[in-house]
Amino acid sequence: MRRTWTTATVALSCAILCIAYPQPIDILQQQQQHTFTPAHHGHHNIHNNDNNINNNNEETIHTYARFDGEQVLRLDVSNLAQLKLLQATVEKENLDLWSNLRIGTVDLRVPASKMSSHSIKAITDTIPSTVMIPDLQDLIPTQSPALTLQQSSTPNQNWNFTDDSFWLQYHDFATLNNFTETMVQQYPDLVKRVSIGKTFEGREIFGMSIHGFKQKKDKKKKKKKTKGWFFDDDEDYERDDDEEQNSVDMDGSKMMAATSLEDGDTVSSWWSWLFNAAPRQSIRKPSRPKKHPKAIVIHAGQHAREWIGPAVVSYIAKELILGYRQNKKITRLLDQFEFIIVPILNADGYVYTWEHNRMWRKNRQPTSIPFCPGIDPNRNWGYLFGGDGSSANPCNEGYHGPEAFAAFESKMMSDFILDRKNVVAYIDFHSYSQLWMHPFGGDCSMIPKDDEDLLEAGMGAAKALHDVHGKKYTVGSICNVIYQASGGSIDWTYAVGQVKYSYGVELRDTGRYGFLLPEDEILPSSEETMAGVIYLANFIRLREKQWGFKY
Ligand SMILES: [Zn+2]
Structure with a gap:
């Protein structure tokens, strides 16, 4: 049943909100450009942005909520x-x-x-x-982490996305964007940039499409020399460049990268320097695939303050990319599935947590109450919208918005899934509580027809996760594991988006630090979650043979 919104509550909310949420002038309304530059140059770029903000809004940037x-x-x-x-x-x-x-x-x-x-x-x-x-x-830091970054960081000559040092700290929006673009540049046959859409404040919801490319000539050549394990399958599922509607034009990306190089540098020499130890991928253009691959969509960051999500999801992307043709299981999965990985869905909220308020949860869209901005994107999806476990009150942390898909983030991601038509799995990462959940959450009298498979795959994923660092995850439907929560993503992806394997996962911890999970837990969280994701993808591969894959 929908909640009602009363005048008395408005007055009370103001009293609470004015204390709990200092509202600095929103400098984010000034649109920032997040143009890619390679990593170490990118740091200059980030700092230049911060310098501009600092010079123009010195008082504002220091107003980091306490x-x-x-x-x-x-x-x-x-x-x-x-x-x-x-x-x-x-x-x-x-x-x-x-x-x-x-x-x-x-x-x-x-x-x-x-x-x-x-x-x-x-x-x-x-x-x-x-x-x-x-x-x-x-x-909580006493001032904006964005400002701290500007003050304490110097360009790191050893900056490198190919080892795990990147996951020893949390990264802001611009840095995760640079990470994504670096992967696209370095592995052009394997990784394509995808754009889900733009947020209310104009930021791009960026991501990566990662899919393998088997090549027949390589296959024949290799078979004569060795019996390489990754050339044993009969079918090729090569990437179809022509159908990649959301990929950036690679020549354009190279030009962008080139603009940030010093005089005399070349793109190739710069990349050689940065990634001289990295595995190289063929640059030959792959041919048309015989079958359009099924997609696995993974994202985090619906809720701004849950910083472990974008960190873990970017690690999963890195592991898939670097594991291709190095790790048998990953190679087989990437040859059969397209992984679409979006680190930060609620980009405006995420930036807000870096610059203004570490505890911000919702997006940054205006509401009918001027001093209570923000819709909870994960209460705004269009299936079983507006029920119990969400709020009609704009000042509430679980505000479901004026109507379904009013939030830019839920609207863009749902459109993306409908457009793709081939999504077989969807994982929406949150924190915290260590839960691996499937539908339904919006109506606890409903049981999904695939309940058994969802539970079996979820249990297996949680066990695989547990085997890495011993962390226990609770598995089950949202209604069974927690309580009714309406307008959530996975109810919609399952019931409307036709994504059979739809999961909402709450990452570490169980409450000791909550959203403020220490940075030394990023890497172990990432490693164990990767194991869960790989288990799930492999489960689907083996279970769903009717799709016509050859195994
Ligand atoms: Zn969340």
């Missing part, structure tokens, strides 16, 4: 009455739930000013609670 005295409470919800009390209070007071509402443990952020309020007291008197994070500000 959270002194705010606590994150862990509530042990044991029955439906407690859950309903919590849900009603969160809705009424516009509180920030850190983890999903469910019978079990639920984490709630409480501003210092609300700590002794009647409503919080009513919750803690009724529901057993402990303090998870005693002072949130202790875990």
Whole structure:
């Protein structure tokens, strides 16, 4: 049932929001250009942008939201009455739930000013609670990480996307864009840039299409010399350049790269220097495929503050790309599936967390309440929209928007999936709680007809993930694992987008740091999640033989 929005709530929300969310002048309204330059030059580029911002808006950039005295409470919800009390209070007071509402443990952020309020007291008197994070500000940088980057970084001559050092820290929007473009430039036969669309503030929702290219001449040549394992299959599924509607023109990209080089440099010499140890891919243009490949769509970043998602997803892309023709399982998967990997769906929100407010969740679209911008993209998808587990209140963190697909991000991604028509798996990465979930979330009386396969594949993925670093993930439908949540992505991708293997995954941790997961957990999180994704893709490959693949 839809929530209603009252005048009294507006007044209360203002009081809360003005404290919880300092609203600096939004410098992001000034459109920034995110033109690719190769990595070490790209750093200059990023800093130049920051310098411009700093010079023009010195006061603004320093206004990075603080959270002194705010606590994150862990509530042990044991029955439906407690859950309903919590849900009603969160809705009424516009509180920030850190983890999903469910019978079990639920984490709630409480501003210092609300700590002794009647409503919080009513919750803690009724529901057993402990303090998870005693002072949130202790875990948050005191100023914008974007500014810190500008002040402390010098161009790193060893900057290299081909080793794992890139995943020892979180990266901003521009750097992840540079990462993507570098992969496209370095592996042009294997990786194509895709553009899902543009956000409200005009940023490109960028991604990579990664698909293998078997070549008959190579195959014959190699077979005479060796019995290479990756040339054993009969079918070739080579990339169809002509049908890559969203790929950038490669000549254009090379020109962009060339503009940032020093005098006397050439594109090829620069790349040779940067990637002299990297495996080289053939530059011969692949021929037309015999079958259009099935696609696996993976993205993160619907929710801005969940920084581990874009980090893990970019790692998965790197592992696939560098594993091609190096790792048997990855090669076979890439020869049969097209992986479409989009690190940051809610680009505006992500940038906002880097420059203004580390705790921002929603996108940055205006709403009917001027001081409460932002739609929750993952409550805005067009299947079972507007039900329980989402809010009609623009000041609420789970605001579902005025109508389905009003959010740019959900609209663009759903259009992309419908256009592709060939998507067999979709994974939407979030954090935190360590959950591997499938539909449905919007109506808990509904069970997907593929429930058994979804559960089996999810369990296998979670086990593969667990085997890497011992982290336990809970597997099941959204309704079973957490509680009703309407307008989420995977309900739509499954029911409308016809994507059988639709999953929503909540990454590390289980609440010790929540969204502020330390950087030394990026790499282990990435490694284990990669194992889960590979398991899932392989499960689909083996299970779905009716697609006509030869195995
Ligand atoms: Zn999320």
